[in-house]
Amino acid sequence: xxxxxxxxxxxxxxxxxxxxxxxxxxxxxxxxxxxxxxxxxxxxxxxxxxxxxxxxxxxxxxxxxxxxxxxxxxxxxxxxxxxxxx
Amino acid sequence: xxxxxxxxxxxxxxxxxxxxxxxxxxxxxxxxxxxxxxxxxxxxxxxxxxxxxxxxxxxxxxxxxxxxxxxxxxxxxxxxxxxxxxxxxxxxxxxxxxxxxxxxxxxxxxxxxxxxxxxxxxxxxxxxxxxxxxxxxxxxxxxxxxxxxxxxxxxxxxxxxxxxxxxxxxxxxxxxxxxxxxxxxxxxxx
Numbered sequence: 027x028x029x030x031x032x033x034x035x036x037x038x039x040x041x042x043x044x045x046x047x048x049x050x051x052x053x054x055x056x057x058x059x060x061x062x063x064x065x066x067x068x069x070x071x072x073x074x075x076x077x078x079x080x081x082x083x084x085x086x087x088x089x090x091x092x093x094x095x096x097x098x099x100x101x102x103x104x105x106x107x108x109x110x111x112x
Numbered sequence: 113x114x115x116x117x118x119x120x121x122x123x124x125x126x127x128x129x130x131x132x133x134x135x136x137x138x139x140x141x142x143x144x145x146x147x148x149x150x151x152x153x154x155x156x157x158x159x160x161x162x163x164x165x166x167x168x169x170x171x172x173x174x175x176x177x178x179x180x181x182x183x184x185x186x187x188x189x190x191x192x193x194x195x196x197x198x199x200x201x202x203x204x205x206x207x208x209x210x211x212x213x214x215x216x217x218x219x220x221x222x223x224x225x226x227x228x229x230x231x232x233x234x235x236x237x238x239x240x241x242x243x244x245x246x247x248x249x250x251x252x253x254x255x256x257x258x259x260x261x262x263x264x265x266x267x268x269x270x271x272x273x274x275x276x277x278x279x280x281x282x283x284x285x286x287x288x289x290x291x292x293x294x295x296x297x298x299x300x301x302x
Contacts, residue, residue: 035242036172049298056295063288070281098162 058099065092143197146190153186181234188227195220215265222258226251256300263292 031038069088076084160171160179170176195216202216233247270286273279 031245033242033244049301053295053298056291056298060288060291060295063284063291067281067284067288070284101162 061095065095143194146193149186150190150194153183153190157183177237184227184230184234191223191227195223211265215262219258219262222254226254229254253300256296260293260296260300263289263296267293 065088072084072088079087164171171180199216199220202212229247229251233243233251236243236247267286267289270282270289274282274286
Protein backbone atom coordinates (compact mmCIF):
# COMPACT_ATOMS: atom_id res chain seq x y z
CA UNK A 27 0.00 0.00 0.00
CA UNK A 28 2.86 2.35 0.84
CA UNK A 29 4.10 2.23 -2.76
CA UNK A 30 0.85 3.60 -4.16
CA UNK A 31 0.09 7.27 -4.85
CA UNK A 32 -1.82 8.97 -2.06
CA UNK A 33 -3.76 11.21 -4.47
CA UNK A 34 -5.04 10.22 -7.91
CA UNK A 35 -5.94 13.15 -10.17
CA UNK A 36 -8.13 13.01 -13.29
CA UNK A 37 -4.96 13.11 -15.42
CA UNK A 38 -3.44 10.07 -13.68
CA UNK A 39 -3.95 6.41 -14.43
CA UNK A 40 -4.56 4.61 -11.14
CA UNK A 41 -2.10 1.74 -10.98
CA UNK A 42 -2.31 -0.64 -8.05
CA UNK A 43 0.80 -2.84 -7.87
CA UNK A 44 0.21 -6.52 -7.25
CA UNK A 45 0.90 -8.12 -3.90
CA UNK A 46 3.95 -10.38 -3.37
CA UNK A 47 3.55 -13.64 -5.29
CA UNK A 48 3.17 -15.91 -2.22
CA UNK A 49 0.33 -13.83 -0.80
CA UNK A 50 -1.29 -13.61 -4.23
CA UNK A 51 -1.03 -17.40 -4.72
CA UNK A 52 -2.64 -18.16 -1.34
CA UNK A 53 -5.30 -15.50 -2.01
CA UNK A 54 -6.17 -16.93 -5.43
CA UNK A 55 -6.06 -20.57 -4.28
CA UNK A 56 -8.33 -19.86 -1.30
CA UNK A 57 -10.68 -17.94 -3.60
CA UNK A 58 -10.86 -20.80 -6.13
CA UNK A 59 -11.37 -23.49 -3.43
CA UNK A 60 -14.07 -21.37 -1.74
CA UNK A 61 -15.94 -20.77 -5.01
CA UNK A 62 -15.85 -24.41 -6.17
CA UNK A 63 -16.87 -25.78 -2.73
CA UNK A 64 -19.71 -23.25 -2.45
CA UNK A 65 -20.86 -24.25 -5.94
CA UNK A 66 -20.83 -27.97 -5.05
CA UNK A 67 -22.71 -27.38 -1.78
CA UNK A 68 -25.23 -25.13 -3.56
CA UNK A 69 -25.90 -27.83 -6.16
CA UNK A 70 -26.51 -30.31 -3.31
CA UNK A 71 -28.80 -27.81 -1.56
CA UNK A 72 -30.85 -27.08 -4.69
CA UNK A 73 -30.96 -30.65 -6.02
CA UNK A 74 -34.61 -31.20 -5.01
CA UNK A 75 -35.50 -28.46 -7.55
CA UNK A 76 -34.45 -30.76 -10.43
CA UNK A 77 -37.96 -32.25 -10.36
CA UNK A 78 -39.58 -28.81 -10.49
CA UNK A 79 -37.30 -27.21 -13.11
CA UNK A 80 -36.28 -30.24 -15.14
CA UNK A 81 -32.73 -31.59 -15.50
CA UNK A 82 -31.76 -29.44 -18.50
CA UNK A 83 -32.93 -26.14 -17.01
CA UNK A 84 -31.37 -26.92 -13.62
CA UNK A 85 -27.96 -27.85 -15.01
CA UNK A 86 -28.01 -24.94 -17.46
CA UNK A 87 -28.51 -22.46 -14.60
CA UNK A 88 -25.98 -24.13 -12.29
CA UNK A 89 -23.54 -24.82 -15.14
CA UNK A 90 -23.64 -21.18 -16.32
CA UNK A 91 -22.25 -19.94 -12.99
CA UNK A 92 -19.36 -22.41 -13.14
CA UNK A 93 -18.64 -21.74 -16.84
CA UNK A 94 -18.61 -17.98 -16.13
CA UNK A 95 -16.09 -18.56 -13.33
CA UNK A 96 -13.94 -20.92 -15.40
CA UNK A 97 -13.71 -18.30 -18.14
CA UNK A 98 -13.04 -15.22 -15.98
CA UNK A 99 -10.68 -16.85 -13.44
CA UNK A 100 -7.79 -17.78 -15.78
CA UNK A 101 -8.28 -14.69 -17.96
CA UNK A 102 -8.39 -11.97 -15.34
CA UNK A 103 -7.51 -13.38 -11.90
CA UNK A 104 -4.52 -15.45 -13.07
CA UNK A 105 -3.58 -12.66 -15.50
CA UNK A 106 -3.52 -14.54 -18.83
CA UNK A 107 -5.22 -11.52 -20.37
CA UNK A 108 -3.46 -8.30 -19.39
CA UNK A 109 -3.02 -4.90 -21.12
CA UNK A 110 0.68 -5.60 -21.76
CA UNK A 111 -0.22 -8.52 -24.04
CA UNK A 112 -2.41 -6.55 -26.46
CA UNK B 113 -58.70 -23.37 16.04
CA UNK B 114 -56.94 -20.03 15.68
CA UNK B 115 -53.26 -19.70 14.96
CA UNK B 116 -50.78 -19.93 17.82
CA UNK B 117 -49.39 -16.64 19.10
CA UNK B 118 -45.94 -17.39 17.62
CA UNK B 119 -47.52 -18.00 14.18
CA UNK B 120 -49.46 -14.78 14.41
CA UNK B 121 -46.29 -12.86 15.21
CA UNK B 122 -44.58 -14.09 12.04
CA UNK B 123 -47.37 -12.64 9.92
CA UNK B 124 -47.35 -9.23 11.56
CA UNK B 125 -45.17 -6.72 9.77
CA UNK B 126 -45.41 -3.27 11.36
CA UNK B 127 -45.74 -0.53 8.76
CA UNK B 128 -42.64 1.64 8.59
CA UNK B 129 -43.23 3.48 5.34
CA UNK B 130 -46.47 4.09 3.47
CA UNK B 131 -44.96 3.44 0.02
CA UNK B 132 -45.30 0.36 -2.20
CA UNK B 133 -41.66 -0.45 -1.52
CA UNK B 134 -42.03 -0.27 2.24
CA UNK B 135 -40.27 -3.03 4.10
CA UNK B 136 -43.55 -4.01 5.75
CA UNK B 137 -44.93 -5.13 2.37
CA UNK B 138 -41.75 -6.89 1.37
CA UNK B 139 -42.62 -10.33 0.06
CA UNK B 140 -40.51 -12.99 -1.64
CA UNK B 141 -41.10 -11.53 -5.12
CA UNK B 142 -39.84 -8.07 -4.19
CA UNK B 143 -36.82 -9.60 -2.49
CA UNK B 144 -36.15 -11.60 -5.67
CA UNK B 145 -36.28 -8.38 -7.75
CA UNK B 146 -33.84 -6.68 -5.35
CA UNK B 147 -31.53 -9.71 -5.48
CA UNK B 148 -31.61 -9.76 -9.31
CA UNK B 149 -30.75 -6.02 -9.39
CA UNK B 150 -27.83 -6.66 -6.99
CA UNK B 151 -26.62 -9.70 -8.96
CA UNK B 152 -26.65 -7.78 -12.27
CA UNK B 153 -24.96 -4.72 -10.72
CA UNK B 154 -22.33 -6.88 -9.01
CA UNK B 155 -21.61 -8.70 -12.28
CA UNK B 156 -21.22 -5.42 -14.18
CA UNK B 157 -19.09 -3.94 -11.38
CA UNK B 158 -16.80 -6.98 -11.16
CA UNK B 159 -16.40 -7.07 -14.94
CA UNK B 160 -15.48 -3.36 -14.94
CA UNK B 161 -12.87 -3.98 -12.24
CA UNK B 162 -11.42 -6.85 -14.31
CA UNK B 163 -11.04 -4.76 -17.47
CA UNK B 164 -10.17 -1.51 -15.63
CA UNK B 165 -6.56 -1.64 -16.85
CA UNK B 166 -7.77 -1.66 -20.48
CA UNK B 167 -10.10 1.33 -20.21
CA UNK B 168 -8.53 3.93 -17.85
CA UNK B 169 -9.67 6.92 -19.99
CA UNK B 170 -13.28 5.72 -20.13
CA UNK B 171 -13.35 5.13 -16.38
CA UNK B 172 -12.03 8.65 -15.68
CA UNK B 173 -14.54 10.22 -18.13
CA UNK B 174 -17.90 11.72 -17.15
CA UNK B 175 -19.64 8.49 -18.22
CA UNK B 176 -17.31 6.48 -16.02
CA UNK B 177 -17.90 8.72 -13.01
CA UNK B 178 -21.68 8.62 -13.57
CA UNK B 179 -21.52 4.81 -13.76
CA UNK B 180 -19.53 4.72 -10.50
CA UNK B 181 -22.08 6.97 -8.77
CA UNK B 182 -24.94 4.88 -10.23
CA UNK B 183 -23.46 1.66 -8.82
CA UNK B 184 -23.00 3.35 -5.44
CA UNK B 185 -26.65 4.52 -5.44
CA UNK B 186 -27.94 1.03 -6.38
CA UNK B 187 -25.94 -0.61 -3.59
CA UNK B 188 -26.99 2.04 -1.05
CA UNK B 189 -30.71 1.68 -1.82
CA UNK B 190 -30.77 -2.12 -2.12
CA UNK B 191 -28.74 -2.67 1.05
CA UNK B 192 -31.23 -0.53 2.97
CA UNK B 193 -34.10 -2.84 1.94
CA UNK B 194 -32.12 -6.01 2.59
CA UNK B 195 -30.99 -4.87 6.05
CA UNK B 196 -34.55 -3.79 6.92
CA UNK B 197 -35.95 -7.10 5.61
CA UNK B 198 -33.49 -9.10 7.72
CA UNK B 199 -34.31 -6.95 10.75
CA UNK B 200 -38.03 -7.70 10.31
CA UNK B 201 -37.32 -11.42 9.92
CA UNK B 202 -35.11 -11.44 13.03
CA UNK B 203 -37.83 -9.68 15.02
CA UNK B 204 -40.53 -12.10 13.95
CA UNK B 205 -38.31 -15.18 14.29
CA UNK B 206 -38.90 -17.57 17.14
CA UNK B 207 -35.16 -17.95 17.64
CA UNK B 208 -33.71 -15.55 20.19
CA UNK B 209 -30.01 -15.11 19.56
CA UNK B 210 -28.38 -12.01 21.05
CA UNK B 211 -25.29 -12.56 18.85
CA UNK B 212 -27.44 -12.40 15.71
CA UNK B 213 -28.95 -9.07 16.78
CA UNK B 214 -25.51 -7.73 17.69
CA UNK B 215 -24.11 -8.82 14.32
CA UNK B 216 -27.04 -7.19 12.54
CA UNK B 217 -26.30 -3.92 14.33
CA UNK B 218 -22.59 -4.13 13.55
CA UNK B 219 -23.22 -4.96 9.87
CA UNK B 220 -25.73 -2.10 9.58
CA UNK B 221 -23.32 0.44 11.10
CA UNK B 222 -20.41 -0.79 8.97
CA UNK B 223 -22.47 -0.76 5.76
CA UNK B 224 -23.59 2.84 6.33
CA UNK B 225 -20.03 3.79 7.27
CA UNK B 226 -18.87 2.39 3.92
CA UNK B 227 -21.64 4.27 2.14
CA UNK B 228 -20.46 7.47 3.86
CA UNK B 229 -16.80 6.95 2.97
CA UNK B 230 -17.62 6.29 -0.71
CA UNK B 231 -19.89 9.37 -0.68
CA UNK B 232 -16.93 11.44 0.56
CA UNK B 233 -14.82 9.95 -2.23
CA UNK B 234 -17.46 10.81 -4.85
CA UNK B 235 -17.74 14.38 -3.49
CA UNK B 236 -13.98 14.73 -3.66
CA UNK B 237 -13.93 13.50 -7.29
CA UNK B 238 -16.76 15.86 -8.27
CA UNK B 239 -15.36 18.93 -6.49
CA UNK B 240 -11.61 18.59 -6.92
CA UNK B 241 -11.20 16.18 -9.89
CA UNK B 242 -9.05 13.92 -7.72
CA UNK B 243 -9.36 11.46 -4.85
CA UNK B 244 -7.32 10.24 -1.91
CA UNK B 245 -6.42 6.57 -2.03
CA UNK B 246 -6.48 6.59 1.80
CA UNK B 247 -10.28 6.40 1.52
CA UNK B 248 -9.92 3.25 -0.59
CA UNK B 249 -7.58 1.64 1.93
CA UNK B 250 -9.98 2.41 4.78
CA UNK B 251 -12.93 1.03 2.75
CA UNK B 252 -11.03 -2.15 1.85
CA UNK B 253 -9.85 -2.71 5.42
CA UNK B 254 -13.36 -2.29 6.85
CA UNK B 255 -14.90 -4.52 4.12
CA UNK B 256 -12.36 -7.30 4.57
CA UNK B 257 -12.64 -7.01 8.37
CA UNK B 258 -16.41 -7.47 8.22
CA UNK B 259 -15.97 -10.27 5.67
CA UNK B 260 -13.58 -12.17 7.97
CA UNK B 261 -15.77 -11.77 11.08
CA UNK B 262 -19.12 -12.67 9.47
CA UNK B 263 -17.84 -15.62 7.44
CA UNK B 264 -15.81 -16.84 10.44
CA UNK B 265 -18.99 -16.86 12.53
CA UNK B 266 -20.83 -18.58 9.67
CA UNK B 267 -18.12 -21.26 9.48
CA UNK B 268 -18.42 -21.79 13.25
CA UNK B 269 -22.20 -22.14 12.92
CA UNK B 270 -21.85 -24.64 10.04
CA UNK B 271 -19.31 -26.73 11.98
CA UNK B 272 -21.53 -26.86 15.06
CA UNK B 273 -24.47 -27.80 12.81
CA UNK B 274 -22.35 -30.52 11.20
CA UNK B 275 -21.46 -31.94 14.63
CA UNK B 276 -25.12 -32.58 15.38
CA UNK B 277 -26.40 -33.46 11.86
CA UNK B 278 -23.36 -35.12 10.21
CA UNK B 279 -24.48 -33.76 6.83
CA UNK B 280 -21.90 -33.66 4.00
CA UNK B 281 -23.41 -30.53 2.40
CA UNK B 282 -23.09 -28.61 5.70
CA UNK B 283 -19.45 -29.73 6.02
CA UNK B 284 -18.68 -28.53 2.48
CA UNK B 285 -20.29 -25.15 3.26
CA UNK B 286 -18.23 -24.93 6.49
CA UNK B 287 -14.95 -25.66 4.67
CA UNK B 288 -15.79 -23.17 1.93
CA UNK B 289 -16.44 -20.50 4.58
CA UNK B 290 -13.00 -21.22 6.07
CA UNK B 291 -11.50 -20.82 2.58
CA UNK B 292 -13.33 -17.48 2.24
CA UNK B 293 -11.93 -16.34 5.62
CA UNK B 294 -8.37 -17.25 4.48
CA UNK B 295 -9.09 -15.42 1.23
CA UNK B 296 -10.19 -12.38 3.26
CA UNK B 297 -7.08 -12.43 5.47
CA UNK B 298 -4.74 -12.48 2.49
CA UNK B 299 -6.84 -9.90 0.66
CA UNK B 300 -6.47 -7.61 3.67
CA UNK B 301 -2.76 -8.30 3.95
CA UNK B 302 -2.12 -7.86 0.23
